[in-house]
Amino acid sequence: GSFFIPTATRIDGTIKGDLTGDAGIVIGHKGRVEGSICAYEVVVYGVVDGNIETNKLELKNGSRVGGDLNVNTLITEQGCTFNGKCSMKTEDSNITELKPHESESSNTVKIKSVIS
Numbered sequence: 001g002s003f004f005i006p007t008a009t010r011i012d013g014t015i016k017g018d019l020t021g022d023a024g025i026v027i028g029h030k031g032r033v034e035g036s037i038c039a040y041e042v043v044v045y046g047v048v049d050g051n052i053e054t055n056k057l058e059l060k061n062g063s064r065v066g067g068d069l070n071v072n073t074l075i076t077e078q079g080c081t082f083n084g085k086c087s088m089k090t091e092d093s094n095i096t097e098l099k100p101h102e103s104e105s106s107n108t109v110k111i112k113s114v115i116s
Contacts, residue, residue, distance in 0.1 A: 005039070011046075018050070029062070036067070044080075051084075 005021035012028040019025060021039035031046035042054045044063040051067040059065060061079035069086040076082070 002035075027063075 001017040003015065003017055003019050005019060005025060006023070008023040008025075009021065010026040010028055011019075011031040011033065013030070014032045014034070016034045018035040019033060019037045019039065021037075023039065024041040024043065025037060025039045027033055027042070027044045027046045027048060029045045033046075033048045033050060036050040036052070037048060038053045040054065041056045042052055043058040043060065044052075044065060045060045046063060048063075048065045048067065051069070052065065053070040055071070056073040056075070057069060057071045058075045059077065059080040059082060061077045064081045066083050068084045069082070070089065071086070072089045074086065074088070
């Protein structure tokens with residue numbers, strides 16, 4: 001299943017499904033996630049088999065990640081394992097162009113997500 005986590009949370013068991021969080025998610029030493037993670041900040045001590053999208057990702061010594069990463073900041077410690085693709089977000093990638101409906105003005109609207 002899919003899980004929404006509204007506050008900072010530590011996972012020390014096994015989760016089979018996707019995690020979405022408003023704050024930070026910590027995967028503990030005995031934690032395992034079989035699914036994607038999307039949160040503001042993610043710290044991995046355990047195992048993640050899935051993609052991770054976050055502002056800041058920390059891969060600690062002994063952690064294992066198998067999946068693609070989409071991050072602003074990536075911090076890795078010696079002894080972590082990562083197998084997948086990594087895309088670093090750029091300032092331009094945080095801008096989405098929206099085209100107004102025909103009934104609205106013809107100007108293009110740009111919305112910038114704020115991630116600090």
